[in-house]
Amino acid sequence: MLLVEGSDATNPCHWMRESGLADLLPSLTDTVRVGVSAGSMVMTSRMGAYVVE
Numbered sequence: 001m002l003l004v005e006g007s008d009a010t011n012p013c014h015w016m017r018e019s020g021l022a023d024l025l026p027s028l029t030d031t032v033r034v035g036v037s038a039g040s041m042v043m044t045s046r047m048g049a050y051v052v053e
Contacts, residue, residue, distance in 0.1 A: 001031065001032040001033075001034065002028075002031060002032070002033050002034065002043070003034045003035075003036070003039070004016070004033075004034070004035050004036070004039030004040075004042060004043050005035070005036035005037055005038070005039040006037065006038040006039050006042070007038060008038050009038045009041040009042055011038065012038055012039050012042045013042045016042060
């Protein structure tokens with residue numbers, strides 16, 4: 001299980017990319033992903049371009 005929470009979406013998004021977790025997530029098909037607040041935005045596979053920018 002992965003639990004992600006954060007201040008705004010850019011902070012957890014940045015660290016997920018920096019750590020390599022963002023690249024690893026697509027292969028974790030049997031992993032439960034839980035996001036709280038901004039973490040819920042970055043844990044989805046359908047984050048919009050507006051949030052990423």
